[in-house]
Amino acid sequence: GQNIDQPTEMTATEGAIVQINCTYQTSGFNGLFWYQQHAGEAPTFLSYNVLDGLEEKGRFSSFLSRSKGYSYLLLKELQMKDSASYLCAGLPAGNKLTFGGGTRVLVKP
Amino acid sequence: ETGVTQSPTHLIKTRGQQVTLRCSSQSGHNTVSWYQQALGQGPQFIFQYYREEENGRGNFPPRFSGLQFPNYSSELNVNALELDDSALYLCASSETGGGTKNIQYFGAGTRLSVL
Secondary structure: OOOEEOOOEEEEEOOOOEEEEEEEOOOOOOOEEEEEEOOOOOOEEEEEEOOOEEEEEOOEEEEEEOOOOEEEEEEOOOOHHHOEEEEEEEOOOOOOOEEOOOEEEEEEO | OOOOEEEOOEEEEOOOOOEEEEEEOOOOOOEEEEEEEOOOOOOEEEEEEEOOEEEEEOOOOOOEEEEEOOOOOEEEEEOOOOHHHOEEEEEEEEOOOOHHHHOOEEOOOEEEEEO
16 A cells, blocks of 8 residues: 655745655555645645656646655745645555645745 | 536434435546545545446445446445544546546535534
8 A cells, every 4th residue: 555644734935935745655656646625625636747757837846756755746936825735645556546644734924 | 528526515414324425527537436534634545436336445344335327427325324424525537547547636525424
């Protein structure tokens, strides 16, 4: 199986940058996902990394190192609406996501 | 193109009762996965359906069961409800195959409260 570990909570200031780290067990790995989830709402897809390196998508970037079992989500130019939980999820064999506990990001003015 | 829809949005049941939750997958998606999310935690995989067959199951007891229909919509049934079953139940749909077809798109969920 895969254990997904990420910090519980992070606080940052509007306009700043925040990096959310995620580590996972490397056995049977088929990709790493990041989702954003506002309180009481559905998770929304942010990024999918299957190869090593950095994927940039506007203010959000995601990085993957398969040999280290490590990923991060980088949020730039933080806005108040970015306050949410960010879920790291691994894809072991098949198509069954294994989620971490989520990182709650609080953006302060 | 319609997204993933779930019904009902909220549900209150008492211990020992049975519940059925429904999910319509996104247009063009043939795989449906169900997750349970307790408050403040990440979603936990319950099971997945592909071509009307169960295609993998997480660590949930047999009183959690499901169905998938020919139009790829799905149901989650929970028998003999327990207080710990109170959670947000999420449905996600996807295509099959590699690459971006692995991306799962979630519905808004059903909030189940067991009293």
